[in-house]
Amino acid sequence: MREILEVLARDGQATAERIATMTGIPEETVRERIAAWEDAGVIRRYKAVVDWDKYNSSNPDDLPETITAFIDVSIAPARGVGFDDVAERISRFPEVRSVYLVSGGHDLRCTITGTSLREVSEFVSQKLSTIDRVHSTATHFVLKVYKRDGDAFHEPEPDHRLPVMP
Numbered sequence: 001m002r003e004i005l006e007v008l009a010r011d012g013q014a015t016a017e018r019i020a021t022m023t024g025i026p027e028e029t030v031r032e033r034i035a036a037w038e039d040a041g042v043i044r045r046y047k048a049v050v051d052w053d054k055y056n057s058s059n060p061d062d063l064p065e066t067i068t069a070f071i072d073v074s075i076a077p078a079r080g081v082g083f084d085d086v087a088e089r090i091s092r093f094p095e096v097r098s099v100y101l102v103s104g105g106h107d108l109r110c111t112i113t114g115t116s117l118r119e120v121s122e123f124v125s126q127k128l129s130t131i132d133r134v135h136s137t138a139t140h141f142v143l144k145v146y147k148r149d150g151d152a153f154h155e156p157e158p159d160h161r162l163p164v165m166p
Helices: 001-009 017-024 027-040 051-059 084-091 118-128
Strands: 067-075 095-102 108-114 133-139
Touching: 001 017, 001 027, 017 027, 067 084, 067 118, 084 095, 084 108, 108 118, 118 133
Parallel strands: none
Antiparallel strands: 067 108, 067 133, 095 108
């Protein structure tokens, strides 16, 4: 049944009929499993992966550009909750797109979006760094996206192979 979820993770618009054809699982079973997973919260939502740079270049007067930053956060764990309470508090801010507990020099890695460097900077200095037990932050601004959510954001190279005649 995992195959159903793997197909949906790659293509959220895949129909039950197409998934059944790809996996060999009966279509009715695919429909039932998807409905059950949606009800149970296993499938959280369906989304589109958008190349915002491409959109902004063809629609410059539409919306302001979005700035994305990764913020590494060092925090002091608390007895009984570890890092969970701080991570949950950070995740409630609307600017925050993701929060991960990570290994290495910092404890959490957050993905933040804003409409300007100043907006992201103010989030870090006024909201994030003022949370109790946050010791330090390191902000890394995204300069260019090459791949996100498994999708490459560059045009494939043309095929330079010579045609083969039978």
